[in-house]
Amino acid sequence: MERNVIVGQSGGPTAAINSSLAGVYRTAKDRGAKKVYGMLHGVQGLLEEKYIDLADHIKTELDAELLKRTPAAFLGSCRYKLPEIHENRDVYDKIFAILDKLDIEAFIYIGGNDSMDTIKKLSDYAIITGHPTRFIGCPKTIDNDLALTDHTPGYGSAAKYIGTSMKEIIRDGFCLEYEKGIVTIVEVMGRNAGWLTGATALSEGEDCEGPDLIYLPEIPFDLKKFGDKVRKLLEKKTSIVVAVSEGIRTDDGTYVCELGNSIDFVDAFGHKQLSGTASYLASFIAGEIGCKTRAIELSTLQRSASHAASRVDILEAYQVGGAAVKAADEGDSGKMVVLQRLSDDPYQCGTEVKDVHKIANDEKLVPRDWVNKEGTYVTSEFISYVRPLIQGDVSPVMVDGIPRHLYTPKELSHK
Incomplete structure (x- = not known):
């Protein structure tokens, strides 16, 4: 990467969302990004030019490991709905002016269905205007309802x-x-x-x-x-x-x-x-x-509940964060990273990218045949699907008997 990367978090927090953030940061730096900015409170904060340089907060490998083990959105989240492009182009002009000011090559958004709607709209505007910034969605939601991915980190x-x-x-x-x-x-x-x-x-x-x-x-x-x-x-x-x-x-x-x-x-x-x-x-x-x-x-x-996090989940969250940067670096835009299950026994899962237009504003529901006839319990197929995703533990870094998290950016602190 020759320029800068910006990453944001949106929607409901999870125990794994910051592991994806760590994956974005590490992969971007490894691929040569000069700076990796973090939006404070997602695209809503970006509109107010609220962002940080993640290098000021992730200074050591211990910081990165603490970030993986820190629950909720380290950068702050939002539930901000971008207007349709034809309804208010001024909002888009403002966002893209900020991206130009920060010399952004790749825009990574970690979130669920509503966040993918943001990636869809921003990538569409980039196409309309011929803007070079690339937009990639990184899946996150405890609800597990994103389309086209086997499951979602969190x-x-x-x-x-x-x-x-x-x-x-x-x-x-x-x-x-x-x-x-x-x-x-x-x-x-x-x-x-x-x-x-x-x-x-x-x-x-x-x-x-x-x-x-x-x-x-x-x-x-x-x-x-x-x-x-x-x-x-x-x-x-x-x-x-x-x-x-x-x-x-x-x-x-x-x-x-x-x-x-x-x-x-x-x-x-x-x-x-x-x-x-x-x-x-x-x-x-x-x-x-x-x-x-x-x-x-x-x-x-x-x-x-990061103290009860799944090791598989934390590792996959980090993996999709890195895959999002890789996709942007290789020229993809208007895409979301998805997890593709390769094997159940032993469990293996890989990543690929899919068109975000086929994901945004859609919902993946539990198949009817994974619920019993009465509708009062799930079937063995449901259990077989979920069980590999909860395997392994991630030991917290304990200080005075309590898990230590990475310090919240002072810009988000309530004190």
Whole structure:
């Protein structure tokens, strides 16, 4: 590379997103980039000319290793939707003027579906204007819903944490006995795709029965059938644990969480803020059956648990970051790096690049035949798909008994 690289992070954070950032930085420097800039809060921050020179923060190999082990977006994230080109060219002119000022050869954006929409629009504008900067998407999302890639960095670590947490929740339910039993509803992230909720089945093994029921958003949710199912299970055992996606909906498309509360917040991409599914279902079961209930939301814990990160996930995140720089250096633009599974036993995975126009604003859902006929559990095919992605551990660098992270850039610090 003869000029500079700029990289940004966008969308929901993960335990692996900074490993991709480390991969971008190291590969760019190894390929001769003069400077590697980091956008602060993604393209939204770039529009305000907020960026840093990553060399000021990644000074040693220890810094790079700490960055790989640091959860959430080191550079800060955003959920900023670029307007369509014909709606507001001024925004694009401003971005490209900044890129010219910084002498940017490659623009790398680490993110999910909405972030790939940004790469699509910027690369299209570069084509229209004949601008030489190349734009590459680097996949990241715990939701695992990006099209054309076998899986996404961030998902494996989240799945590992969810499977582990579910096992501990099930164990906790054995401790106390209640006359009418206890029903625990565990709410997992997942608006339209149930990849994360399905991962609760990883808790099943010789020492654990796993959750009793799993409900994904791909299958319409029937409240009455759910109540009947729980009632029958309580006739056989005293502790029931149910996993539900935050985005499960009734047959008419109503989110279950909307049955209890209205949803007021909608982000720039039109996504409703979903919360309260487990709470509503716990109240419903308590009212219908009269048993003790608990509602647990894993919430942001499932995307920031770097202490339980998957080694496979961290290594692949670093790999796709490097592959994004390599693709840009070799002339690609308007592409996203994808992971291609080469083998299950032994597990092997490689990278290639795909046209971002075939990825942006699309969603990869859990196949219907990976869910049982009743829609209440995932199949062995789902487990076989996920299990290789959670293998191995990444030992944190411990200081005074607590994991050490790479210091947050002072420009992002709240102090």
